[in-house]
Amino acid sequence: MASQWGEDPRIRSREHAVSLKTAAEPQQQEPSENAGASLRELPRWMHLYLYGMHGVTLDVLLSSLQGVVTNRDPKLVGFSSPYLCIMHALTHFALEKIYSQKKCFQGRPVVFHLVFYPSVYIGLQILIGNINTLTEQVRVVSGTQLVVHYILALYFSQVFHRGLAHLQYHPDCRCADLWRSLSGPDRPSCGLPGFVRFIFFGMHGFLDEVLFTSMFNLVENSDGTLSGHTSLWSFLMYGSCSFVVEKLYFHLHFGRGWGTWRRLPIYICFIYTWEFCWGLVLRQFDACSWDYSHYPHNFMGLITLLYLPGWVILSLYQDVLSNVLLRIRCTRGLECVGGENGEVNGQLESKKK
Structure with missing residues (x-):
């Protein structure tokens, strides 16, 4: 009786601890396996x-730098x-x-x-540059x-393609769950760096302004070449603005x-x-590339309510872009999702092989 009363609680406590441990293990591995399976x-x-x-x-970038060299224009228009x-x-x-065929050059990188x-890159760029004037004359490349x-070409092969x-893309998970997984204090982020x-x-932002100004030139000036322009300063302006708006979207929505x-x-x-x-x-340095003084409902020529519909559309589209970027993962950092065993990283490596 004494031995039974003395041993039973210990045995039961050990069995209970083992059962809890085994029950908890699948729950820890399941998210990483699901994450690895859904990454594409x-x-x-x-x-x-x-x-x-x-x-x-x-x-x-190239056209604006060319303008700086020739005209010394601080507006940096491209x-x-x-x-x-x-x-x-x-x-x-x-x-x-073509880059994916580099395996055919094994031993000769x-x-x-x-x-x-x-x-190949130079040949394609020359073809693009001559495709408009091919019926008239061939443009000589300096x-x-x-x-x-x-x-x-070296940049694309050594940096961009790599x-x-x-x-990797994560299409099967809810954006709210992805945001919580990336913003949690106990889990390092595997999303895109800031x-x-x-x-x-x-x-x-460059793409938006080029599309808008090209359509504006087509309607207002009947410019059939669809030439659009923007400024290098717009890169900093759009990049920082959208970066903050994305933070607002995550905080206010999720x-x-x-x-x-x-x-x-x-x-x-x-x-x-x-x-x-x-x-x-920018106006203090004569570098401001826009002036809305001739538009109605403008303030100091720097902003105008005439563009309000466009900003509304871009704001709504910003949320779409943020959701897309939220689903992109960097495979170099997937060990933070796969746990100590790095199961997700191993799955991806096996898929690549």
């Missing part, structure tokens, strides 16, 4: 979107068009397929990265342009449960304030 490569439409937007950014956006998307999608890929194209290969989101929003029409006035007030402050500072 970026969709094709997302590749095309990124390539087109990135191509417009390069157009604006040019592109919707046509070039589509061409960049298609050509870089083709270059992605220098030949692929320094000779083959740059040659030595400086060849050097620039070669440097860009970075894109580390991104500087990458800033760069994305800055490039998207944190407080505010609906779209309750958040929208806050977005609009912040956007107008941001545009006015940036314009006021």
Whole structure:
């Protein structure tokens, strides 16, 4: 009797502890297995979107730098068009397929990265530059342009394609759950870093302004070339503004449960304030690229209510972009999701092989 009374509680407590441990283990492994199973490569439409937007950014950057060298213009205005956006998307999608064939150059990576890929890249860029004037005359490419194209080819093969290969898409999980998993204090983030989101929003600002100004030139000036323009300062302005608006979206929508029409006035007030402050500072250095003095309902020529519908549309679209970026994961940091055993990372590596 004494032995039974003395041993039974210990045995029962041990059995209870073991049962709790075994019951808890599947719950810890299940999220990481589900996370690894639902992670996929970026969709094709997302590749095309990124390539087109990135191509417009390069157009604006190169043309604005050329303007600085020739005219010393502090406005840093650059040019592109919707046509070039589509061409960049298609050509870089083709270059992605060519980059995926680097495995055929095993043992000769220098030949692929320094000779083959740059040659194809330069050839496609020359074709794009001549496609408008091909029926009239072939445009001669200068030595400086060849050097620039070669440097860009190295950038794409060594930086851009490699970075894109580390991104995975998470389409099967709710955005609210993804936000909580990334913002939790006990779990390090595997989402896109803040500087990458800033760069994305800055490039998207370039795309927005080029599309808007090209449509404006078509309607007002009957410009059939669909040439649009923006400024390098817009990259900083749009990137920082959208970055803050995204934080507002996460806090107000996921944190407080505010609906779209309750958040929208806050977005609009912040956007107008941001545009006015940036314009006021840039005007002091004669670097402000916009002037709304001839528009109705303007204030100091820096903001106007005439563009309110456009800002509303962009604010709503901003939430869509934030949800898309929320679903993107960096595979380099997936060990924080897979736990100590790194199960998710192992699954992804096995899939790649």
